[in-house]
Amino acid sequence: VSDIVFLNGAFVARDRALVPVDDRGFLFGDGVYEVVRLVAGRYVDGDRHRDRLARSLAELRLEGGIEDGTALLDIGLDLLARNRIGVGGQALVYLQVTRGVARRRHAFPPAGTPPTVFVAASGFVPQRDLMETGVAAVTHPDLRWHRCDIKSVNLLPNVLANQKATEQGAYEAILVRDGVVTEGTRSNVFAVVDGVLRTHPTGPAILPGVTRAVVVELAREAGLHVEERAFSAAELAKAAEVFATGTTTDVTPVVAVDGRAVGSGQPGPVARRLGALLTARMTSLPD
Amino acid sequence: VSDIVFLNGAFVARDRALVPVDDRGFLFGDGVYEVVRLVAGRYVDGDRHRDRLARSLAELRLEGGIEDGTALLDIGLDLLARNRIGVGGQALVYLQVTRGVARRRHAFPPAGTPPTVFVAASGFVPQRDLMETGVAAVTHPDLRWHRCDIKSVNLLPNVLANQKATEQGAYEAILVRDGVVTEGTRSNVFAVVDGVLRTHPTGPAILPGVTRAVVVELAREAGLHVEERAFSAAELAKAAEVFATGTTTDVTPVVAVDGRAVGSGQPGPVARRLGALLTARMTSLPD
Numbered sequence: 001v002s003d004i005v006f007l008n009g010a011f012v013a014r015d016r017a018l019v020p021v022d023d024r025g026f027l028f029g030d031g032v033y034e035v036v037r038l039v040a041g042r043y044v045d046g047d048r049h050r051d052r053l054a055r056s057l058a059e060l061r062l063e064g065g066i067e068d069g070t071a072l073l074d075i076g077l078d079l080l081a082r083n084r085i086g087v088g089g090q091a092l093v094y095l096q097v098t099r100g101v102a103r104r105r106h107a108f109p110p111a112g113t114p115p116t117v118f119v120a121a122s123g124f125v126p127q128r129d130l131m132e133t134g135v136a137a138v139t140h141p142d143l144r145w146h147r148c149d150i151k152s153v154n155l156l157p158n159v160l161a162n163q164k165a166t167e168q169g170a171y172e173a174i175l176v177r178d179g180v181v182t183e184g185t186r187s188n189v190f191a192v193v194d195g196v197l198r199t200h201p202t203g204p205a206i207l208p209g210v211t212r213a214v215v216v217e218l219a220r221e222a223g224l225h226v227e228e229r230a231f232s233a234a235e236l237a238k239a240a241e242v243f244a245t246g247t248t249t250d251v252t253p254v255v256a257v258d259g260r261a262v263g264s265g266q267p268g269p270v271a272r273r274l275g276a277l278l279t280a281r282m283t284s285l286p287d
Numbered sequence: 288v289s290d291i292v293f294l295n296g297a298f299v300a301r302d303r304a305l306v307p308v309d310d311r312g313f314l315f316g317d318g319v320y321e322v323v324r325l326v327a328g329r330y331v332d333g334d335r336h337r338d339r340l341a342r343s344l345a346e347l348r349l350e351g352g353i354e355d356g357t358a359l360l361d362i363g364l365d366l367l368a369r370n371r372i373g374v375g376g377q378a379l380v381y382l383q384v385t386r387g388v389a390r391r392r393h394a395f396p397p398a399g400t401p402p403t404v405f406v407a408a409s410g411f412v413p414q415r416d417l418m419e420t421g422v423a424a425v426t427h428p429d430l431r432w433h434r435c436d437i438k439s440v441n442l443l444p445n446v447l448a449n450q451k452a453t454e455q456g457a458y459e460a461i462l463v464r465d466g467v468v469t470e471g472t473r474s475n476v477f478a479v480v481d482g483v484l485r486t487h488p489t490g491p492a493i494l495p496g497v498t499r500a501v502v503v504e505l506a507r508e509a510g511l512h513v514e515e516r517a518f519s520a521a522e523l524a525k526a527a528e529v530f531a532t533g534t535t536t537d538v539t540p541v542v543a544v545d546g547r548a549v550g551s552g553q554p555g556p557v558a559r560r561l562g563a564l565l566t567a568r569m570t571s572l573p574d
Contacts, residue, residue, distance in 0.1 A: 007308060018305035019313060021294060021405050026306060027383070028442040029316025060447070094391070096314070104381070106442070106449035106473055118308050143433040145444050154441040155315040155393070157432050160347070162393035186393055 031098030041087030079121035134255030135171035142175035241268035251275035318385030328374030366408035421542030422458035429462035474531035528555035538562035
């Protein structure tokens with residue numbers, strides 16, 4: 001049986017959730033999205049995801065009809081109930097908003113064209129095995145556009161790099177632009193270099209990951225030396241630890257890059273500690 | 288009444304041409320497209336568009352089920368007949384292929400997942416008035432990814448820059464990367480600098496425009512000094528002539544850039560001559 005999703009005001013079976021070919025999401029990738037995690041029926045950092053969605057929409061000037069991201073999150077909760085996704089487990093809510101349906105031309109459609117709004121929910125099981133054993137990654141040129149801070153559905157470069165990683169048995173492709181590590185195709189990337197935990201600063205070159213920000217906060221609270229300062233591909237290659245963070249990735253240690261072991265080839269103490277702190281935080285967030 | 292389009296093997300009314308929300312075109316912009324012109328019922332450079340589509344598909348490794356671009360062009364001809372678009376006028380055929388419908392994940396879906404194939408046709412009237420009077424353009428940072436040679440539907444940066452141009456009353460945004468003019472949001476750009484007709488060379492930074500290539504050929508045949516050599520934003524500002532080329536743009540003179548007149552502020556002799564040669568070629572192509 002197909003699950004129920006939300007599309008433009010209606011709850012419909014997923015296999016009947018259809019958009020016109022003239023949707024600007026389909027024709028131009030003219031839209032944005034979020035993926036939000038739920039633990040015990042509650043959003044994890046729902047406010048941060050809502051704020052980031054609002055920012056993405058504002059950057060695209062995609063404003064009409066999306067008054068309040070909170071409403072979209074509420075729809076996600078509704079979908080959990082409709083799909084009988086129990087609060088005992090974890091879940092994900094996927095939100096996507098595009099610039100609606102209009103005759104194809106590059107410039108925006110007429111004012112008042114309603115955006116397309118799509119929300120889906122699914123059960124989620126964290127990949128604890130990967131967090132325990134660590135994963136392999138490969139490096140790949142960062143060919144993306146120069147506004148990676150906008151969480152848009154223009155994801156073709158991410159798709160192509162992620163596919164390359166998958167074919168090499170790797171979990172993630174670590175993207176390198178002008179010799180500098182930016183992030184992964186669907187995660188942010190941290191490295192411990194000379195005893196300092198580093199990750200690329202926010203700005204147009206990376207997505208401001210919600211989990212990235214939380215991990216930076218947790219690391220500081222734990223007294224670790226953290227710098228939001230980019231590291232090079234050369235520094236990546238000699239890092240004592242590397243790990244990826246994300247809404248579904250949590251803190252996943254990277255134990256091999258391009259076939260070479262990172263440090264001991266086992267998950268390191270910084271990744272383990274931050275992973276444990278993140279999990280603890282996720283299960284104890286206040287209402 | 289809605290026109291008839293082709294979607295995944297069926298001819299359907301456009302307002303009933305729907306794709307699942309799980310189409311990778313909608314979720315990732317994971318697809319490519321072409322726009323092909325017809326004059327007197329015949330494709331203009333159909334072979335070049337077909338070859339470029341094949342190349343785009345190959346670069347995306349989107350191969351299953353699209354055996355022959357010629358078949359897609361034949362569908363376009365069929366659509367002209369079904370929509371009673373007379374051969375007396377001109378027409379456009381739009382082709383789009385995406386990586387099909389699958390549960391959302393970045394890496395490619397399972398082998399054998401059928402691509403989504405969409406073809407539409409419409410009557411077309413060239414904007415002769417703009418070619419006569421010339422148009423205004425604005426410059427805009429080229430924020431796109433680094434494989435602009437692939438004609439993908441990841442068009443968000445093009446959309447945002449084109450909208451900026453539209454709001455300033457301009458026809459096109461001329462994109463500038465690292466001080467160098469690459470192309471327009473939906474056209475290639477030429478300039479006459481110190482008596483030399485120049486345009487950005489092919490490569491990852493621009494779309495290899497079919498009309499661009501034809502105009503280069505026509506200019507050479509006409510004995511003009513042509514160089515496929517990039518020009519800077521500074522050279523653009525002092526150019527004697529600037530013009531845009533494209534499948535629907537033909538040769539459209541740009542008579543103002545960022546509010547300053549180009550040359551005399553009127554269409555120049557090179558643009559006029561090449562425009563006339565292009566039109567003559569288009570109406571006299573052999574079968």
